Amino acid sequence: MSIPSKTFDHINCSNCGKLNDSIFCCTHGEHLDVISDSKTCTIYKKGQVLFNEGGHPFGVYCVNKGKIKISIVGDEGKEQIVRLAKDGDVLGYRSILASERYNATAIALEDSQVCFVPKDVFLSVLKEDRPLSGEVMKLLSTQLREAEIKLTHLAQKPVRERLAETLLFLKETYGTQEESEFLDVQLSREEIANLVGTATETAIRLLSELNKEGVIELSGKKIKIVNHRLLVRIANLNDY
Amino acid sequence: MSIPSKTFDHINCSNCGKLNDSIFCCTHGEHLDVISDSKTCTIYKKGQVLFNEGGHPFGVYCVNKGKIKISIVGDEGKEQIVRLAKDGDVLGYRSILASERYNATAIALEDSQVCFVPKDVFLSVLKEDRPLSGEVMKLLSTQLREAEIKLTHLAQKPVRERLAETLLFLKETYGTQEESEFLDVQLSREEIANLVGTATETAIRLLSELNKEGVIELSGKKIKIVNHRLLVRIANLNDY
DNA sequence: ATTATTTTATGATATAAATCATGTTTTGCA
């Protein structure tokens, strides 16, 4: 898609409400100003691509408000969603640090406000700012752990358990809507399948199974977790 | 196993032949000396545990000579090997950076010489040494990419392809023996299965299948890749 | 508004891979 991206009002990083949730939480003063002054603030419409697998990275993306999926396409062209990003999350920095091309594609799951910091600015601040590199290392460490656990579950757990786990993960990541208690993300069944690592039909089938069992409630694309406790048991999380 | 670990002759890091292959490649002078002076050099016999999933990290392990498997045990107690380490590789740093317990277990695949650097020394040098934190970030980035790709393949590729891929990975990681051309690692069929993410019987079956097809040659635990080109095709690596 | 297209939903069927079962070989150990 090549819908022209609109910009949104420039937010000064130091006033950004998401600052403390991000890797820039401990970055202050001049360092933060340099980033703030150099960045551009863009709106990505639902379905728009922030960056593409195989492409050259030119900077890092900082999600101000929105939801982004990060996915890898496998050999047969099937999408595997490897991560989800929300407010305060930073994307595309991994490729920059490793001096590689993007190994994943980032696509907006809904209209999102995203700030873009040029590569050289990010790297130069990173070089000076100790706390920032600490945060970056911490983030990478966390993501590596999560990926390795996900990998293990993919190898060992049946689809139903992984689906349950995914639903809990969605709740944890994006939360629920105020009143309705529906999960605050709208994913297609195919996307859920690509998150779980299964066929779309299987995901659909198991979702309606959980629905019939009264564990969840489905209303179109909306999903409500009715029996959280039971869902945890179905997910079979001995770990947490 | 609690076989008492023997130590080996203390190697000064600056003379270490593996230095340039490690994250300490750009660390010099005093910083390197501090590490070198504080470290202990231990021999781990085959099967010995360097550290355990769930345990508290007290330092980082630097493989001087040897082969180590890093694995996570899944809910049903099944081992999933998530990484393999060789000379020059550093282990256990992820947990330290994230201030978490180990999320994986490290076990020697053969008698190995491993240096141990205490946590506080590692962290204090890391805080001072810019190049080191750059290398750490680069390493984490690479490992994250690898984990995400592995995860995708686990979700999407059939066992046979993953097995082929694993064999190629073993060759790439540990190389082959001079004359014989056999892979320079001895893994049990179960370990191969736990690397591929399949049942032991399936791994055994597919290995002897590849053997009959003349792609590989089996001699006990020894494996020789006879037809590399064909194995790459079987692995179905559109990516590389 | 009407049609076309995509997404969701289920059923039927096929199949890859796990599990169970049994024998053989290798390895470690007393």
Add this chain to the structure above:
DNA sequence: TGCAAAACATGATTTATATCATAAAATAAT
């Protein structure tokens, strides 16, 4: 050196999940 235990090998069977097929519902496009 011989015995027990572990690892390897293969066949038979089961099972989970993918694939194929078709229809209804929802979305998007004209």
